[in-house]
Amino acid sequence: MTYLTFEPSDDLATLVKCYWTLESPREESPEKQTIVPDGCMEMIFHYGDLYKQYIGLGNSLIQPKCFVIGQLTRPLEIEPTGKTGIFSVRFHPNGFLPFANIPIKEMENTAVSLEKLFGNDGLEIEKRVLKATTTSQKIKLIETFLLNRLTNTATIDRIVKSTVETILTGNGQLSVYELSKQTNINRRRLERKFSLAIGLSPKQLSKTIRLQSTLKMLLTKNFTSLTALAYENEYYDQAHFIKDFKELTGFTPKEFYGNNLKMSSLFYGKD
Template identity: 25%
Template sequence: MVNLRAPTLRHRTAYEQPWFVLSSSRYSVIPSDHPAISHFYAFDVAHSADLLAVPDGCVDIVFDCDTTRPSVRICGTPLEAQRVELLQGHHYFGVRFSPGVIPGFINVLAEDLTEQEWDLLEVSAFAQRIFESIVKAPQLHEQVKLFNDYLAPRLMGRTSKLTAMVIQQAIARRGDLRIQQLEDLSGYTSRTIHRQFSQDTGLSPKTFCRIIRCQTALDTLNTQHEVSFSELALDLGFSDQSHFLRDFKKLISTTPCEYQRKMLQNAYNDRISIA
């Protein structure tokens, strides 16, 4: 049985939103030291046509820093590729939480965040107090500091130890995780695991693992030029290559082959700067 006393939600630095990067004129990232946050980012929208969010298991807070009509929204993970509205020529500052983390300063249930977005100022009194300062801050590092100084102490609090263990195991196994394995690891029944995880994250363990597998595939395609799709499918625990290809297209909106072609053609990795 796994020791659930000291869970950690620390994961790799970035969970990919590739279509955001390709639609931006510049895309900057600052990794976070806080276990609840994956990273901070900022970008200017160069073109907004066909801008899609893909499943990443993360909650995002996105500030539109427009000087005339600034706004901020909190967005739950989509379950498949989903069109989003970002305005051409606008500058955005974002906070991407670690997978499965629901920030503790909002008055929204986890299940009401999945595939949805809310005006953050309507669901968080804490955010109202720093909103104007963040959208007016001229530099990404200043925005990050403002967010961390005021909201970091209120980030955690909604994730149970059992859910943290499931997240930790799903990440470690790159989404190739079965409910029987979770029962063996935790000592809890599948019903208890499912109920607690869904309550904490708004997702089922199976859906979460599916998202992590897809994100792992994105990471592989973004960092390796020579990829065998059949080997990648097997490595990620898919029953066959066809299953992998169908799942990838539904979640990302294109095939792995076409995805990798677009990323290489548009120099995806060179577009991202670590601030």
Template identity: 25%
Template sequence: MNRYFVIPRAELQPYVDRLWGWESELAQPMPPMLPGTGAELMFHYGDRVFLRSARHGVIDPGEAFLPGTRHGPCELLAQGRIGFISVRFRSGALRHFSPLSLIELANRPATAGEVWGDAGRQLAERIIQAPDRNKRVALLEDWLLACLARHGKQQPAIEAAIRALYYRHREVKIDALADEIGMSRRNFERVFREQIGLTPKAFQRTARFHLTLRNTLLAGRSDYLDAALAHGYYDQAHFIHEFKGFVGKSPTLFLQAAASMAHFYNPSIFSPDKVPFPR
């Protein structure tokens, strides 16, 4: 399996963590895609792939799709040669590129055609026909910049709230955060949900789960308790309860299975204080 990632152009870095992909001449088991605060837009140029989740069963997502993992995990089921490139959007950043709201996209997988119409379908076809990785990256970056110019939003208060809830998830309080950005709690919760597709509290919980599991898997450990406590879980029982809600099984069972396979988490490219802020 050949894995790779590309740091996007500077103009995209406040919104896109990386472009990344996997390639293999043979079908191989793919690790599950787990809930998080960002989003993936995947373009598959290998053989056919299916998407399986508890909520939607097994579906054919086409060549370009958003997996829709906000409320539960999903699996990619490769039917042969694997080849895909994916855009990993930062927390809440998909809204700057999508004509649809994140509420509309939160609960289900969606094809690029459903979201971007003919432009999404045409891009998927061009990605499939591209001769190499460099051309695919260039096509994606040009298209993303065009989407950003059309759909980008100037929302510094929401951007500040996203970063606080993600990087300071252990200590931040919703009332204090709303006051910090100059909004009432009720208005903050309404605007945040409209833009991000989750309430601030749900976003904070998802960030805590995501970062705990990410740190555990990147460390190559099956002992999760230290990471869970470091990210603000009260005790082991608290983390197990949250984990089952997000994944549908206990962390022990999941991590035992994960020890023998790869995962989709990556070390950060930027430290939290160096992540570019949208202009």
């Protein structure tokens, strides 16, 4: 399995975190893979075979060939149906808003097709990106598409942007009270702004970022015990740590560390 990341151009760097590709041959017996929320929305192009997405109670659906996945508030279980070939645009937490024509909150935990989002333009960029033979061609096509749609930068809220930066810098460890105090805006107004721009509350985004920071420490084995890991990341207590961990990964820290560490290096703490 080959996973590569690429930098966006300066014109899009405040909105796009990176581009990435994932390629893997067809597996004899494919396994479910768990994607953990990371606070970023993604625009996915499957130039390989499609992926099955599990939606609870044993039910599943086949994801669209090209789509934007909204903010995740729970782990996403997927499974390849054949050979993997994915090109993706990973947006910063507030980066997709200038391109959205439906409320961000409505996209939560959902794969929304490019046709539904952008109509004929969505079908056209889908066709052109899938036809491109190199990653650099794909990036050039998608950057042109995004820049052409970037007509109203006023949608990028200064308070949301600075609060997101504070959350990221503090690894999600600041309370909403501290965040609203720093931005000099009341909590309710901050939560409304976040819901519109990101589709998550400041508390949800902080929880997600703190977990991502914890997972990075798990992956690099930079901890002495799971208890120490919880306190290092300023969880109130072990029970709080286990609750948040299970909510966002589907596993307890012990289960995750024992069974999923190898697989997780592809899907957690991605830059």
